[in-house]
Amino acid sequence: MLGRHRAVLPDWLALYYDDPLEIVEGEGRRVRDAQGREYLDFFGGILTTMTAHALPEVAKAVTGQAGRLLHSSTLYLNRPMVELAERIAELSGIPDARVFFTTSGTEANDTALLLATTYRRSNQILAMRNSYHGRSFSTVSVTGNRGWSPTSLSPLQTLYVHGGVRHRGPYAHLDDEAFTAACVADLRDLLGHVRAPAALIAEPVQGVGGFTSPPDGLYAAFREVLAEQGVLWIADEVQTGWGRTGDHFWGWQAHDRNGPPDIVTFAKGIGNGMSVGGVIARAEIMNCLDANSISTFGGTQVTMAAALANLDHLLRNDLQGNARRVGGPLLERLRTACSALPGVREVRGRGLMIGIELVRPGTDLADPEAAAAVLEGAREEGLLIGKGGGHDTSALRIAPPLSLTAAEAEEGAAILERVLRRIAG
Numbered sequence: 001m002l003g004r005h006r007a008v009l010p011d012w013l014a015l016y017y018d019d020p021l022e023i024v025e026g027e028g029r030r031v032r033d034a035q036g037r038e039y040l041d042f043f044g045g046i047l048t049t050m051t052a053h054a055l056p057e058v059a060k061a062v063t064g065q066a067g068r069l070l071h072s073s074t075l076y077l078n079r080p081m082v083e084l085a086e087r088i089a090e091l092s093g094i095p096d097a098r099v100f101f102t103t104s105g106t107e108a109n110d111t112a113l114l115l116a117t118t119y120r121r122s123n124q125i126l127a128m129r130n131s132y133h134g135r136s137f138s139t140v141s142v143t144g145n146r147g148w149s150p151t152s153l154s155p156l157q158t159l160y161v162h163g164g165v166r167h168r169g170p171y172a173h174l175d176d177e178a179f180t181a182a183c184v185a186d187l188r189d190l191l192g193h194v195r196a197p198a199a200l201i202a203e204p205v206q207g208v209g210g211f212t213s214p215p216d217g218l219y220a221a222f223r224e225v226l227a228e229q230g231v232l233w234i235a236d237e238v239q240t241g242w243g244r245t246g247d248h249f250w251g252w253q254a255h256d257r258n259g260p261p262d263i264v265t266f267a268k269g270i271g272n273g274m275s276v277g278g279v280i281a282r283a284e285i286m287n288c289l290d291a292n293s294i295s296t297f298g299g300t301q302v303t304m305a306a307a308l309a310n311l312d313h314l315l316r317n318d319l320q321g322n323a324r325r326v327g328g329p330l331l332e333r334l335r336t337a338c339s340a341l342p343g344v345r346e347v348r349g350r351g352l353m354i355g356i357e358l359v360r361p362g363t364d365l366a367d368p369e370a371a372a373a374v375l376e377g378a379r380e381e382g383l384l385i386g387k388g389g390g391h392d393t394s395a396l397r398i399a400p401p402l403s404l405t406a407a408e409a410e411e412g413a414a415i416l417e418r419v420l421r422r423i424a425g
C-alpha cells in the first residue's frame with residue numbers, strides 16, 4: 001500500500017510512523033490496522049473522531065440518510081442542515097446567530113476571513129504567532145507556524161501578535177498577569193502602526209502548535225483593545241470546541257469576560273469523521289456578503305445527519321463533563337510521571353487536550369527527534385498519539401475521543417510513562 005500511496009499522492013501528504021499505519025476498523029476508543037493489530041487511540045485522528053469510533057447512532061444516521069437521499073445543494077431546503085444550524089446557533093451564545101456549513105476547518109476559516117475583510121473593508125488581519133488555521137491561500141496567510149505554511153505569497157496583510165504560546169518567547173519568564181499585560185501592550189503597539197485591521201483570528205488553545213494556551217482572560221483583555229477600533233475577534237474552535245477542554249463547551253469561554261466572539265469557526269470532530277465544518281456569526285456580519293452561496297457540498301444531508309446524531313450523543317452523555325473528569329486526573333498522572341524526566345520540559349493542557357513538551361535533556365532546546373521516537377515507541381506498545389509544536393515538532397499531543405474511560409486513560413498513561421522513561425529519562 002505504501003508504494004501505491006507514494007506513486008499517486010503528493011509527497012507532502014506526510015505520514016506518521018516509519019512503517020505507516022493503515023487503519024481499517026474502529027470501536028469505542030480503539031482501532032485495528034490492516035494486519036489485525038489493535039491500538040488504543042489517544043489522538044482520534046487529530047480529534048476528528050470526537051465521541052467514539054464507529055458510534056452506532058452516527059452510523060445509523062448516516063446509513064438511514066444515505067438510503068433516503070444522497071444529495072448536496074444549497075438550492076433547496078435541507079431539514080438536517082436547518083436543525084443542526086438551530087442547535088449550533090443556540091449553543092454558540094452569539095446573539096441573532098447565523099451558521100454557514102463547510103466541509104473543512106480551512107474552508108470555515110477562509111469564509112470567516114472573507115466575512116471579516118468584507119464587513120470591515122480591510123485586508124489587514126491580526127493573527128497569533130505559532131498559530132495554525134489551514135492551508136488554503138488565505139488561511140496559510142494567517143498561520144504563524146511557519147513549519148506548516150507552504151507559501152508566503154499572501155493575499156492578506158497579516159500582523160502577528162504575542163500571547164498564544166505561554167512557555168516560549170520574550171514574555172515566558174513573566175507571571176500570568178505580567179504576561180497578559182505585556183501581550184496587550186504588544187497588541188496596542190501594533191494597532192498604533194496599522195490602518196484598521198479587519199479581525200484578530202486566534203485558537204483559544206493552539207492545536208497544531210502543541211496544545212499550548214495563554215493565561216485565561218488574555219483574549220478578553222485583547223478584545224477590550226480591539227473594540228476601540230471595531231476590530232472583530234474570530235475564535236478558531238476547530239480543535240477546542242464541543243467540550244474538548246472539559247471546563248468549557250467552547251475554548252473561548254476561558255476568556256469570556258466580554259461574551260462570545262464575533263465569529264466562531266468549527267470543524268473536525270463534530271461530524272465524528274464525516275467532513276463537517278462551519279462558521280457562526282451574528283446576522284449583521286454573516287449577511288454582509290453579496291453572494292448566492294459559497295459551497296456546494298457544505299451542509300450536505302448525510303454529514304448533517306451524522307453531526308446531529310453525534311451532537312445528541314455528546315450532550316446526552318455529558319462528554320464535556322467526561323473530558324473534565326477523565327482529562328484532569330490524566331494530566332496530573334502524566335505530570336507526576338514526567339516530573340523527574342530531564343527530557344520533558346512541560347506537561348500542559350485542559351480537558352482531553354494534553355501536550356507534553358520535549359527538550360534535549362539539560363537544555364531548553366526543542367527535541368523533535370525525541371518526539372518522533374516517543375510516537376514510534378508508543379505505537380509499538382499499542383498506543384496512538386500525535387505530535388505538534390512550534391517551529392520544531394517537539395510536543396506530544398494527546399486528544400482521545402471524549403468518551404475515554406478512566407481505565408483507558410490509565411492504560412495509555414502507563415504506556416506513555418514507560419516509553420518516555422526510555423527516551424526522555
Ligand code: PMP
Binds near residue numbers: 109236267
Ligand atoms: N484550524 C485549526 C485550529 C486546526 O487545527 C485545523 C486542522 N489541523 C484547521 C483549522 C484546518 O482544518 P482542516 O484540516 O479541516 O481544513
